[in-house]
Amino acid sequence: MLSKTSPHITGSNSVGKVMVTLLLTMIPGFACLVYFFSWGYLVNLILASATALAVEAAILKTRKRPVLFFLKDSSALVTAALLACALPPLAPWWLTVTGAAIAVIFGKQLFGGLGQNPFNPAMVAYALLLVSLPVFMTTRWANVDQPSSLLESLQIIFNLSASGIDGITGATPLDSYKQNIARLTSADLLVAPLFNGQWPIGWAQVNIAFLIGGLVMLWRRIITWHIPVSLLATLAVMALLFSHDADAKVPVLIHLLSGSTMLAAFFIATDPVSAATSNKGKLYYGAGIGLLIYLIRTWGNYPDATAFAVLLMNFAAPLIDHYTRPRVYGHTNAVKGYKSDD
Amino acid sequence: MNQQANLITTGKVWSIPGGIHPAENKSQSNATPIETLPVPSELWLPLTMHIGAEALPIVKVGDTVCKGELIAQAQTGISASVHAPTSGRITAIKPHPFAHESGLDAMAICIESDGLDAWRKQTPWKDWQQHSAEEILERIHNGGITGLGGAGFPTDIKYRNKHAAVHTLLVNAAECEPYITADDVLIRYYAKEILMGAQISQMLCSAETIIIGIEDNKPEAAQAFREAAKELNLPVTLTVVPTKYPSGGEKQLIQLTTGLEVPAKRLPSDVGVLCQNVGTLRQIYRTVVHDEPLISRITTVTGKAVNKPGNYEVLIGTSIETLLNQAEAHLKKAERVIMGGPMMGFAIPDIAAPIVKATNCILAPTKKELPVPMFDNPCIRCGMCEQVCPVNLLPQQMLWASRNRQLDNAALHSLPDCIECGACSFVCPSNIPLVQYFRYAKGEIRQEEQDNRKAEQARIRFENRQARQEREKIEKEERRKARAEAAAKALAAKKEAQPEGAAPATDAEDPIKAALARAAAKKQEKQASAASKSIDELKADVEKAKTKQAKALERLAEAEKEGSEMVNALRKAAGKLEEKTKSAELALQQAQEQSN
Ligand code: SF4
Ligand code: SF4
Numbered sequence: 001m002l003s004k005t006s007p008h009i010t011g012s013n014s015v016g017k018v019m020v021t022l023l024l025t026m027i028p029g030f031a032c033l034v035y036f037f038s039w040g041y042l043v044n045l046i047l048a049s050a051t052a053l054a055v056e057a058a059i060l061k062t063r064k065r066p067v068l069f070f071l072k073d074s075s076a077l078v079t080a081a082l083l084a085c086a087l088p089p090l091a092p093w094w095l096t097v098t099g100a101a102i103a104v105i106f107g108k109q110l111f112g113g114l115g116q117n118p119f120n121p122a123m124v125a126y127a128l129l130l131v132s133l134p135v136f137m138t139t140r141w142a143n144v145d146q147p148s149s150l151l152e153s154l155q156i157i158f159n160l161s162a163s164g165i166d167g168i169t170g171a172t173p174l175d176s177y178k179q180n181i182a183r184l185t186s187a188d189l190l191v192a193p194l195f196n197g198q199w200p201i202g203w204a205q206v207n208i209a210f211l212i213g214g215l216v217m218l219w220r221r222i223i224t225w226h227i228p229v230s231l232l233a234t235l236a237v238m239a240l241l242f243s244h245d246a247d248a249k250v251p252v253l254i255h256l257l258s259g260s261t262m263l264a265a266f267f268i269a270t271d272p273v274s275a276a277t278s279n280k281g282k283l284y285y286g287a288g289i290g291l292l293i294y295l296i297r298t299w300g301n302y303p304d305a306t307a308f309a310v311l312l313m314n315f316a317a318p319l320i321d322h323y324t325r326p327r328v329y330g331h332t333n334a335v336k337g338y339k340s341d342d
Numbered sequence: 343m344n345q346q347a348n349l350i351t352t353g354k355v356w357s358i359p360g361g362i363h364p365a366e367n368k369s370q371s372n373a374t375p376i377e378t379l380p381v382p383s384e385l386w387l388p389l390t391m392h393i394g395a396e397a398l399p400i401v402k403v404g405d406t407v408c409k410g411e412l413i414a415q416a417q418t419g420i421s422a423s424v425h426a427p428t429s430g431r432i433t434a435i436k437p438h439p440f441a442h443e444s445g446l447d448a449m450a451i452c453i454e455s456d457g458l459d460a461w462r463k464q465t466p467w468k469d470w471q472q473h474s475a476e477e478i479l480e481r482i483h484n485g486g487i488t489g490l491g492g493a494g495f496p497t498d499i500k501y502r503n504k505h506a507a508v509h510t511l512l513v514n515a516a517e518c519e520p521y522i523t524a525d526d527v528l529i530r531y532y533a534k535e536i537l538m539g540a541q542i543s544q545m546l547c548s549a550e551t552i553i554i555g556i557e558d559n560k561p562e563a564a565q566a567f568r569e570a571a572k573e574l575n576l577p578v579t580l581t582v583v584p585t586k587y588p589s590g591g592e593k594q595l596i597q598l599t600t601g602l603e604v605p606a607k608r609l610p611s612d613v614g615v616l617c618q619n620v621g622t623l624r625q626i627y628r629t630v631v632h633d634e635p636l637i638s639r640i641t642t643v644t645g646k647a648v649n650k651p652g653n654y655e656v657l658i659g660t661s662i663e664t665l666l667n668q669a670e671a672h673l674k675k676a677e678r679v680i681m682g683g684p685m686m687g688f689a690i691p692d693i694a695a696p697i698v699k700a701t702n703c704i705l706a707p708t709k710k711e712l713p714v715p716m717f718d719n720p721c722i723r724c725g726m727c728e729q730v731c732p733v734n735l736l737p738q739q740m741l742w743a744s745r746n747r748q749l750d751n752a753a754l755h756s757l758p759d760c761i762e763c764g765a766c767s768f769v770c771p772s773n774i775p776l777v778q779y780f781r782y783a784k785g786e787i788r789q790e791e792q793d794n795r796k797a798e799q800a801r802i803r804f805e806n807r808q809a810r811q812e813r814e815k816i817e818k819e820e821r822r823k824a825r826a827e828a829a830a831k832a833l834a835a836k837k838e839a840q841p842e843g844a845a846p847a848t849d850a851e852d853p854i855k856a857a858l859a860r861a862a863a864k865k866q867e868k869q870a871s872a873a874s875k876s877i878d879e880l881k882a883d884v885e886k887a888k889t890k891q892a893k894a895l896e897r898l899a900e901a902e903k904e905g906s907e908m909v910n911a912l913r914k915a916a917g918k919l920e921e922k923t924k925s926a927e928l929a930l931q932q933a934q935e936q937s938n
Contacts, residue, residue, distance in 0.1 A: 006764050007768055007777065008684040008707070010767065011364070013726070014771050018771050115721045221726075272725050275723075326734040328606070329603055329606075330606035
C-alpha cells in the first residue's frame with residue numbers, strides 16, 4: 001500500500017507511455033522495411049502482436065495477475081514489433097507465431113514478467129529459432145529489386161503459393177557480401193542490384209530510418225546516448241581496423257547500414273531491463289555488443305549477429321553493473337564489486 | 343562607480359548531476375505582498391520544534407507572559423528555547439496535535455492571548471558591532487533561532503560546531519521546491535535585513551566572502567539583493583543558478599556555487615562553507631539588533647483548494663486551520679494538507695497542529711492537482727531514476743536491495759548519502775515510491791548500527807570484566823606464591839636447624855617429589871589456561887545466544903501484534919534459539935565447574 005509521503009507530485013511518465021513512444025519511433029524504419037522489401041513484415045507484425053498479447057494474457061491469468069493492467073503497458077507489443085522486424089519477412093506463419101510465443105513465455109513471463117527477465121525476450125526467441133530452424137531463418141528474405149506484393153507475401157507466408165518461392169526470396173547484403181567476396185572483388189560485388197554501386201539499397205534506407213527513430217527516442221529521453229554510441233563506435237572502429245581491405249572483408253559502411261545494425265543499436269540493445277544500468281556500465285555494455293557483432297559477422301557462422309551479441313552481453317550485464325557504480329557525492333571512490341565493506 | 347561595480351560580482355556556476363524540472367507553480371503565491379495574520383485567540387507552542395533535545399517549560403499554568411518572553415528553556419547541547427509569540431496567560435501544558443508524519447501528539451504550551459500583544463522590555467543593539475562574537479552568539483541562542491529553511495537545526499550550534507576555518511558564507515536563496523515562495527517574497531521585501539543578518543553572520547564565522555545562491559526564476563529577488571548590497575556597501579557574490587530541483591539542497595547549492603563537495607558524513611564547514619537560509623539570516627538580524635526572539639515567520643499558503651494563495655506572516659503556534667481559514671481554503675476540496683513542498687513535505691494528519699518554526703509552506707492541493715498514485719508497476723529498469731539522482735546513487739539497485747532487506751548489499755552502501763529529495767520517485771514511470779523504501783531501509787540500517795554499537799559496548803564491558811578477573815587471579819596467584827616461598831624458606835630454615843643424619847633420606851626423596859610437584863603444577867596451569875580460554879569463548883557464546891533470542895522474541899511480539907502469518911515460523915525460531923542459549927549456558931557451567 002502506498003502511504004501519502006513525499007514526493008506528492010510525480011512526472012507524467014508511465015511505463016505505457018514509454019512503450020508507446022518506443023513503438024511510434026519504430027514506425028519510420030518499419031515502413032521502410034515494408035516499402036523496400038515486403039508486406040510480409042506487416043503480416044509478421046500482426047501475427048506476432050496477436051500471439052504475444054494472447055499468450056501474455058493467458059499467462060497473466062494463470063499467474064493471477066491483473067491482466068488488463070499489465071497488457072496496457074504495451075511491453076508485449078514492443079517485443080512483438082522487435083521480433084517482426086528481425087524475422088525474415090517471408091517466413092511461414094507458424095514460425096512467427098512460435099517465435100512470439102517463445103518470446104513471451106520463455107523470454108519474459110517465466111522469469112516473473114516485466115522487469116524480471118535477464119535476457120531480451122525478442123532476441124531469446126530469435127536465437128532459438130535460428131538455432132533450431134536455420135533454413136527458414138536464412139532463406140526467406142525478400143528481394144529488394146522485386147518487392148513482394150501483399151498477396152504474394154500472404155501466399156508464401158501461409159504456404160498457399162502454387163509456384164515456388166525462389167523467385168522472390170534472396171539473401172541479405174551482409175550474407176551475400178561475405179559469401180562472395182572470396183571469389184569476387186568489392187567492385188564486382190557492389191554493381192549487383194543488391195548494392196546498386198555504393199551501398200545496400202533498401203537496407204541503407206531502413207537503417208537510416210531506424211537511426212532517425214532512435215534520435216527521436218534520445219530527444220524524448222527514453223534512452224540515453226551511451227549504448228547506441230558505444231555500440232556503433234566500436235563496430236565502426238573494428239570494421240576500420242580489420243576490414244580496411246574491402247576486397248577481403250565486409251567494409252564499414254555495409255556493417256553500419258545493413259542488417260539490423262541500427263535496430264540493434266537503438267531499439268534492441270537499449271532494452272533497459274536486460275542492459276547494464278549505470279552510464280559507465282552502458283558504455284561497456286554497448287561496446288561489448290558492437291565488438292561481438294563484428295566478431296560474429298566476420299568470423300562466425302551466422303550472417304547477422306545481433307541476437308547472439310545482445311544475449312551474450314545480457315549475461316555480462318549484472319557483472320558490469322557491479323564494477324561500474326558511479327562515484328557518489330562526497331565519496332572519493334566508487335564502490336566496486338560485490339564487497340560491502342569499505 | 344567603479345567601486346560599486348566591483349561590489350557585486352557574478353559567481354561562477356558549477357554543475358551538479360541529475361535533477362528534475364517539475365512544474366514550478368510559484369506564480370499563484372508570489373504576486374501579492376506579505377499579509378500579516380491577526381493574533382489568534384490561542385497559540386500552541388510545541389517544545390520540540392527543532393532538531394535536538396526538547397525545551398524545558400519554565401512557566402506554570404496560570405502565569406501571565408509578555409510577548410517575546412521566554413517560556414521554555416533550551417537544554418544544554420543541541421536544543422532551542424521557545425518564547426511567547428504574544429502576551430497572555432498560560433492555560434495548559436500538555437500534549438497537543440503536532441505536524442509530524444507519525445500523527446503523534448507532542449508536549450506543547452498553550453497561551454491564551456489577551457489581545458494586547460504587549461512586548462516584554464527589549465534592549466536593541468543598534469551598534470551590534472560593539473559586541474563580541476560570544477555575546478552575539480549568546481543572544482542568538484537566547485532568541486531560540488533555528489534554521490527556517492525546513493530542517494530546524496539550532497542556529498547558534500552551526501557557528502559553534504565549526505571544524506575548519508570558514509571562508510565562505512553561502513546565502514541559500516534557491517528555494518527550488520515547487521509552490522513555495524516564502525523566501526522569494528521575503529527577499530523582495532526584506533533583502534536589506536537579510537544582508538544585515540549576513541553581515542552579522544559573516545562576522546561570527548569570519549568568512550571572507552558572501553555568496554548568494556539564487557535560482558534564475560527569481561529575477562525580482564535577485565534585483566532586490568543587488569540594490570540592498572549597494573545600499574549597505576556590502577561586497578557579495580551573486581550566483582544565479584539554473585532552475586532545477588533540488589539545487590536548493592544545502593550540499594547541492596554548495597556544489598553549484600563553489601564546486602566543492604562536502605565529504606560523506608561531514609559538515610559543510612569541513613570544506614570551509616557555512617550555509618544559511620535567507621529567513622534565518624533575517625531572523626538573526628531581528629534578534630541581534632532589535633531583540634526580537636523567533637516568534638513569527640513567513641509561510642506560503644497555496645494549492646488549488648486555497649482561494650487566497652499568498653504569503654502570510656504568522657505567529658509561531660497559530661493553528662494550521664486558522665491560517666487556512668484566513669487564506670480562504672476549501673478544505674472539502676483539498677484531499678490532504680501538506681506541510682512543506684510537494685517534493686519533500688508530508689501530509690499533516692491533523693490541521694489543529696500549530697505552525698512551527700520550520701513551516702515554510704502549507705499546501706492544500708485538490709485531488710486533481712496532485713493525485714495520489716494508486717498502483718505501482720514493477721521496475722522496468724529503465725534507469726530514469728539514476729539519470730536524475732543529484733548525488734549519483736543507483737536508486738534502482740538500492741530499491742532492489744532494500745525490498746529484499748539486503749542491508750549489507752553494496753548498492754545500499756551509499757544509502758545514507760541519499761538526501762531523500764524524491765527526484766527518483768518523480769520520474770519513475772512505474773510510480774514506485776522509491777524514497778519511501780529508502781527511508782525505511784535507512785531506519786533499518788540505523789537500527790542495525792545501534793544494535794551493533796550496543797553489542798560492541800557489551801563486548802567491551804565483558805572484556806574489561808574478564809581482564810579484571812584475570813588480573814585478580816594473577817595477583818592472587820602471586821600472593822599465594824609469595825606465601826609458599828615464605829613457607830619454603832621457613833621450612834628450609836627449619837631443615838637447616840635439623841640434625842645432619844636425617845638429611846640424606848629427605849634429600850633422596852625430595853628431588854623426585856619436587857619434580858613431580860613441578861610437573862603437576864605445570865599440567866594444572868595448562869589445564870587452567872585452556873579452561874579459562876574456553877570459558878571466555880563460552881561466555882561470549884552465551885551472550886550472543888541471549889541477544890539473538892531477545893531479538894527473536896521482540897520480532898515475535900511485533901508479528902503477534904500485527905497478526906502476521908510469520909508468527910508460527912518466528913515462534914519456532916525463538917524456541918530453537920532458547921535451546922541454543924540453554925546449551926551454551928550448560929557448557930559454560932560445566933567448564934566453570936571443571937576449572938574450579
Ligand atoms: S525509474 Fe522506476 S522503473 Fe525505472 S529503473 Fe528506476 S525504479 Fe525502475
Ligand atoms: S531520493 Fe535519494 S536516491 Fe532518489 S534521487 Fe534523491 S538522493 Fe537520489
